[in-house]
Amino acid sequence: MSSDRVLIRAAMVIDAQMVRAAPGxxxxxxxxLIAAGSPQAIGRPDDVRVVDLPSSVLVPGLVNAHAHLDLTHLGPVNYGGDFVNWIRFVRTGRAVDSVDIAASVRRGAALADTGGTALVGDIAGAGSLIPAQVLREVGMAGVSYVEVFGVGRSQGAAVERIRALCAEYGQADGPVRVGVQPHAPYSCGPQVYRAASSSGLPCATHLAETLDEELFTRRGEGAFADLLRSIGVWDDTMTPSGRHPVEHVAEALGEAPFVAAHLNYVDMEHLPMLARWGVHVVYCPRASTYFGHPVPGRAPHRYRDMLEAGVNVCLGTDSMLCLDTPERISVLDEMRLLHRRDGVDPRLLLRMATVNGAAALGFDPATVTLAVDASSARGEAGRRSVLAVEPPDEWIGDPLRGILMSNTSPTWILHPDRGLVI
Ligand SMILES: [Zn+2]
Structure with a gap:
């Protein structure tokens, strides 16, 4: 029997586009990947090794569109209830030495790999290119968004940083791309957002995460104004726009397709704007829950309204600090939360966790489907991947729903970098 030809039979095979068969x-x-479908349609190829996984569901590798792998060494931690204190904790705890940054990203990438991640949108929070280098070394494809900060008179350095990144990486392609992330509307001024949106680099940002952010953009007041004053970067050139965070950065959002994380606090009137601008929203349900969003009295997260309005919504984990799974970093657990809490259709969740995420990161969505793999060499971006996920013991019913009711880690069958691993 040739070990290069393997037929894997399972309870179900499913992706977010064309493939769905049970058994599969x-x-x-x-x-x-040569074929995915029903065992009858695939038949029994000659000289093949057969692997039976009778209770498993086979799905493509997943897309985590918002992670902070360089904070992996800090978590998980309990949230004390004060976001500004939490930011101070991250500012003082984050790795700044290149060896320490690399170690944290390497650990995070290993946990993301355990979580079945085929593509990652990772925030390089120390403004470093080391995370991109580590992702290349470990063979995890995606975008490393180099994070920048700059308000008022201190915007110049961030703008220069973006220009330098653009000069070096503006035309770059390959499995790990370099992007830029203006951190948030309270930590980056309009010049920084403008430099990002006109750079041609993949762009990301945190947006409308807290009510304090709105207080800052509307009135220049509140916890974030106090934070900027306390760290000595507040100056008299900073003026509030009087607008909601989404409208506050509208010019940049309208110019480039931003990947915007969180959006815990948006109104219905913002949804057509987000759709028109092609903003990709990354919802991180566990992070939102961890931070207590939305606060009592405010509407639940509008991810379903966003999808309805034509906004591309995908999933992210945010950092290890706010996760309840120290053994892995996986959007599978975000899918599980949304299915159990909100009863979301498992097929919609699979779409959010695969093709929507790939589109947000600027990769071909077919990469994270089970469509036949036309690529010819190992290691190239675009290789298909396959995961096996188990439902709970004795599960009866829809197998895809079953894997959202279990708590196990997925198992790689076909790894996007290492190839066949079964
Ligand atoms: Zn984040």
């Missing part, structure tokens, strides 16, 4: 099977040859 995949045929892999020389590390490439």
């Amino acid at each position: 099977a995949v045929f892999i040859e020389h590390g490439r």
Whole structure:
């Protein structure tokens, strides 16, 4: 029997586009996905090794569109209830030495790999290119968004940083791309957002995460204004716009397709704007819950209204600090939360966790489907991947729903970098 030709039979095979069969099977040859569908349709190829996983569901590798792998060494931690204190904790605890940054990202990437991550949108919070380098070394594809900060008179350095990144990486392609992330509307001024949106680099930001953010953009008051004063970066050139955070950065959002994390506090009137501008929203349900969003009296997160309005909504984990799974970093657990809490259709969740995320990061969504793999060499961006996920013991009913009711880690069958691993 050739170990290069493997037929895997399972309870179900499913992706967010064309493939759905229960029971299901995949045929892999020389590390490439050749067929996915029903066992009858695939048949029994000659000289093939057969692996039976009778209770497993086979899905494509997942997309975590918002992670902070360089904070992995800090978590998980309990949230004390004060976001500004939490930011201070991250500011003082984050790795600044290049060896320490690399170690934290390497650990985070390993946990993300355990979580079945095929593509990651990672925030390089120390403004460093080391995380991109580590992602390349460990073979995890995605975008490393180099984070910048700058308000008032201190915007110049951030703008220069973006220009330098643009000069070096503006045309770059490959499995790990370099992007830029203006941190948030309270920590980056309009010149920084403008430099990002006109850079041609992949752009990301945190947006409308807290009510304090709105207090800052509307009136220049509140916890974030106090924070900026306390760290000595507040100056008299900073003027509030009188607008909601989404409108506050509208010019930049309208110029480039931003990947915007959180949006815990947006109104219905913002949804057509987000759709028109092509903003990709990353919802991080566990992070929102961890920080107590939305606060009592405010509407639940509008991710379903966003999808309805034509906004591309995908999933992210945010950092290890706010996760309840120290053993892995996975959007599978975000899917589980949304299915259990909100009863969301498992197929919609699979779409959010795969093709929507790939589109947000600027990768071909087919990468995270089970469509036949036309690529020819190992390691290239675009290789298909396959995960096996188990439902709870003795599960009866929809197998895809079953894997959202269990708590296990997925198992790689076909790894996007290492190829066949079963
Ligand atoms: Zn974040």
